[in-house]
Amino acid sequence: MSRKSIARFLVIALLLSLLAGCSPSGTTTGTGTTSGSTTTASTSGDGGKQLSGVVRVAYAGAKADDGINELTGEPQRGFNTAIKELFNTKYPDVKVEVTAIPWTDYSTKLQSLLMSKSVDVLGSGGDERILYNQGFLRELDDLIAADTEFKPEELYAGAAWDNCIFNTSVDGKKFGLPGTLGYRLIVYDKQLFDDWGVEYLSDHPTPEEVLEKAALMTGKNPKTGEQNYGLWFDGNDAANSLYTTLGIYYGAPGFSGNIADGIKSLTMEFNTPAAAKVFEFFEKAVKFCNPGIVSSQGAENFGLEANNTAIFLERNPKVIIANYQAGGKSDTSMIDRFVPTLNFGPNGEGWVAADNIVIAKDAQNLDASWEVAKFLASHDFYEYLYKDLNWVPPLTPDKADFLDENDIYIKKALEIAQHSSVNAHDYLPELNSLEITPFVAGYIAQCVNGQNPAPQAAADDLQQRAAKWQTSLK
Amino acid sequence: MTKPRGILTGRGFFGKEDWIGYLFCLPMLIGIVVFTVYPMIDTFWMSLQQTNGINGVFVGFDNYASALTNSDFYKALGNTFYMGALGVLLGLPGSFILATLINRATFGKNFFKSIYFLPNIVSIVAISLIFKYFFAPTREGIINSLLSLFGVEPVGWLVNPKLAGLSVVLMGCWRLGYDAIIFLAGLQSVPRELYEAADIDGAGELRKWWSVTIPCMKHIFSFMIIMMTISQLKRFGDVYMIGTPTGNPSGSLLTMVLYIYRMAFQGHVVGYASAVAYILFAIILLFTLLNMRLNRQKD
Numbered sequence: 001m002s003r004k005s006i007a008r009f010l011v012i013a014l015l016l017s018l019l020a021g022c023s024p025s026g027t028t029t030g031t032g033t034t035s036g037s038t039t040t041a042s043t044s045g046d047g048g049k050q051l052s053g054v055v056r057v058a059y060a061g062a063k064a065d066d067g068i069n070e071l072t073g074e075p076q077r078g079f080n081t082a083i084k085e086l087f088n089t090k091y092p093d094v095k096v097e098v099t100a101i102p103w104t105d106y107s108t109k110l111q112s113l114l115m116s117k118s119v120d121v122l123g124s125g126g127d128e129r130i131l132y133n134q135g136f137l138r139e140l141d142d143l144i145a146a147d148t149e150f151k152p153e154e155l156y157a158g159a160a161w162d163n164c165i166f167n168t169s170v171d172g173k174k175f176g177l178p179g180t181l182g183y184r185l186i187v188y189d190k191q192l193f194d195d196w197g198v199e200y201l202s203d204h205p206t207p208e209e210v211l212e213k214a215a216l217m218t219g220k221n222p223k224t225g226e227q228n229y230g231l232w233f234d235g236n237d238a239a240n241s242l243y244t245t246l247g248i249y250y251g252a253p254g255f256s257g258n259i260a261d262g263i264k265s266l267t268m269e270f271n272t273p274a275a276a277k278v279f280e281f282f283e284k285a286v287k288f289c290n291p292g293i294v295s296s297q298g299a300e301n302f303g304l305e306a307n308n309t310a311i312f313l314e315r316n317p318k319v320i321i322a323n324y325q326a327g328g329k330s331d332t333s334m335i336d337r338f339v340p341t342l343n344f345g346p347n348g349e350g351w352v353a354a355d356n357i358v359i360a361k362d363a364q365n366l367d368a369s370w371e372v373a374k375f376l377a378s379h380d381f382y383e384y385l386y387k388d389l390n391w392v393p394p395l396t397p398d399k400a401d402f403l404d405e406n407d408i409y410i411k412k413a414l415e416i417a418q419h420s421s422v423n424a425h426d427y428l429p430e431l432n433s434l435e436i437t438p439f440v441a442g443y444i445a446q447c448v449n450g451q452n453p454a455p456q457a458a459a460d461d462l463q464q465r466a467a468k469w470q471t472s473l474k
Numbered sequence: 475m476t477k478p479r480g481i482l483t484g485r486g487f488f489g490k491e492d493w494i495g496y497l498f499c500l501p502m503l504i505g506i507v508v509f510t511v512y513p514m515i516d517t518f519w520m521s522l523q524q525t526n527g528i529n530g531v532f533v534g535f536d537n538y539a540s541a542l543t544n545s546d547f548y549k550a551l552g553n554t555f556y557m558g559a560l561g562v563l564l565g566l567p568g569s570f571i572l573a574t575l576i577n578r579a580t581f582g583k584n585f586f587k588s589i590y591f592l593p594n595i596v597s598i599v600a601i602s603l604i605f606k607y608f609f610a611p612t613r614e615g616i617i618n619s620l621l622s623l624f625g626v627e628p629v630g631w632l633v634n635p636k637l638a639g640l641s642v643v644l645m646g647c648w649r650l651g652y653d654a655i656i657f658l659a660g661l662q663s664v665p666r667e668l669y670e671a672a673d674i675d676g677a678g679e680l681r682k683w684w685s686v687t688i689p690c691m692k693h694i695f696s697f698m699i700i701m702m703t704i705s706q707l708k709r710f711g712d713v714y715m716i717g718t719p720t721g722n723p724s725g726s727l728l729t730m731v732l733y734i735y736r737m738a739f740q741g742h743v744v745g746y747a748s749a750v751a752y753i754l755f756a757i758i759l760l761f762t763l764l765n766m767r768l769n770r771q772k773d
Binding site: 115134135290292294446449451 | 524526527528529531533540546606607610611612613630632633634635716717718719720721722723724725728736737739740741742743
């Protein structure tokens with residue numbers, strides 16, 4: 001073979017390899033075929049409405065394929081199976097392509113999909129307000145108004161729908177339907193209360209009651225002799241939820257004014273006497289906590305026999321229910337032992353996160369996309385999310401008729417969600433991430449190390465930071 | 475002597491057969507342009523805007539000025555230098571000593587090489603989670619449990635802002651194996667005749683190590699200092715896992731890259747984060763040039 005022939009051969013080989021590298025990794029026409037994290041659930045047949053075409057769904061935290069529930073060890077249906085079983089029976093000609101978005105940097109990934117116009121419907125994982133403000137999402141008011149069968153106010157819990165900051169714009173426009181709710185409860189260990197001879201928490205405790213009882217149960221357990229802690233909360237996460245919940249209780253919303261007039265028009269109020277009381281709570285509370293709260297440690301035995309903490313704040317009790325399910329739903333001893341209560345708000349409310357289903361502004365197939373969005377925010381799909389993935393359905397308590405009768409935690413979470421409403425801090429997610437969260441987490445760490453400034457001084461410092469952030473906005 | 479080909483010969487970049495070579499380089503060049511050069515230019519452009527990554531307003535060098543007057547920026551810079559200096563000071567001699575010991579082992583050399591390299595194939599996420607339990611601030615923590623045998627009260631390794639940085643650097647020392655392997659390659663290239671000459675001169679083991687091995691390893695040290703400094707200044711994974719994006723406790727684990735991450739991906743102030751990224755780039759470049767210059771002067 002001449003040098004020229006060898007060169008020609010190599011060039012052709014190179015071009016072919018380039019072509020192979022640039023081509024799609026495979027076209028799927030069947031059901032449940034996966035390629036990376038993108039999967040396809042398609043079907044064919046007759047029946048249902050005259051809807052057809054492809055709807056591309058990207059869902060943060062979704063499980064696209066069937067697998068095993070990591071908490072219970074039970075088989076778990078993926079989104080593809082659920083869509084095939086529950087949606088495609090009604091709309092057989094709509095092909096739903098699901099892309100499961102991992103939680104790590106999900107917001108950026110969703111943003112990329114929206115920028116490249118590669119998605120129609122999104123499970124947006126909590127950052128929908130940012131995506132909406134960036135102009136990527138479609139408002140849904142016209143679709144809701146035109147759909148006479150759709151009665152959202154009868155279906156969704158208060159925190160998930162009524163002026164919900166996560167799916168309602170500052171001027172009252174809806175841009176999302178509820179996907180799932182966050183799950184943060186006050187939970188106490190009855191056994192430790194019994195060991196210490198302390199009266200159980202009331203069903204609607206105040207921060208003062210919690211502090212008082214936590215103080216009584218910190219030290220060597222009178223029965224077992226083991227070190228007990230009266231209280232636990234996540235020192236890193238507290239700024240996201242506990243700080244806000246305490247703000248609701250003490251009447252410290254963080255700012256006043258109408259957000260619709262622009263952030264610059266707001267009056268920052270992070271250093272009112274009521275706001276300082278939140279810092280005062282942290283200063284007092286850390287004395288009864290495992291110092292591991294600073295690094296999110298110390299609650300490893302929550303929900304287990306070896307638990308050594310009496311009261312948990314803003315705790316997700318999923319592990320208790322998962323263990324109960326893994327044990328064949330016969331042993332309710334831990335459910336009996338760990339009791340949830342309402343949160344600190346005047347009506348038992350607290351900070352409730354709601355992830356939403358949103359539609360891209362450039363959605364290709366709007367009618368089908370709307371049906372898919374409604375399906376992902378429907379009773380039937382919530383039932384699947386609850387039974388297979390242990391997700392919290394954003395339903396009114398009376399509509400959540402599929403809950404396990406022993407799941408007292410979800411029932412309590414829905415009760416809290418029903419009472420909860422908009423919270424001011426959520427209007428300013430950037431301020432929350434940049435200033436409030438690091439500041440509050442840092443203050444808690446300072447309290448644990450006995451190096452914290454006075455509560456009012458801390459509140460003044462946060463106020464300055466918030467004001468500086470506000471000034472920096474163009 | 476053969477005449478040099480290409481541009482120097484006046485035939486331009488493409489000689490008769492050169493295009494094939496360029497064609498083979500093309501995929502890599504396209505990759506570099508698309509995934510390195512373009513992002514660098516775009517990041518610089520974003521650093522001149524107040525932008526969330528989508529919509530932006532041109533603000534000139536305001537983001538740079540804003541970073542250079544921000545106390546959190548200096549906190550992140552200070553933490554990065556502190557942890558970086560500690561990391562190099564502990565990592566460099568540590569890995570060199572480890573390499574020397576492996577090099578002198580009379581048996582099981584490959585076994586030790588594998589064992590010490592093993593931590594490098596474990597994800598930093600897994601390592602961080604495991605070490606969180608090692609460093610737990612109560613007696614349940616493995617290190618505190620051992621210390622309690624000597625009557626030492628529990629230490630807040632990852633809870634006390636004064637100790638958190640040191641704890642994370644100590645955790646990083648678990649991965650010395652990679653650096654040790656590089657040193658080991660250098661150690662094996664030291665001429666044996668020098669050791670034989672030192673033996674004749676009556677030098678002891680320590681003297682040989684100090685006067686023969688270390689001087690012969692000068693270029694490896696130089697390379698390692700540069701690589702370690704760059705790596706330390708880019709610290710992210712472990713501090714993110716342990717300190718969360720807040721860099722807790724009290725921001726003591728807030729490094730420059732963590733700060734950039736928080737700003738860009740949590741606060742969505744992408745323009746500002748881009749400016750900080752460029753400042754970090756300039757710092758790393760400066761350190762690398764300084765290192766290279768110092769080493770050249772020594773030569």
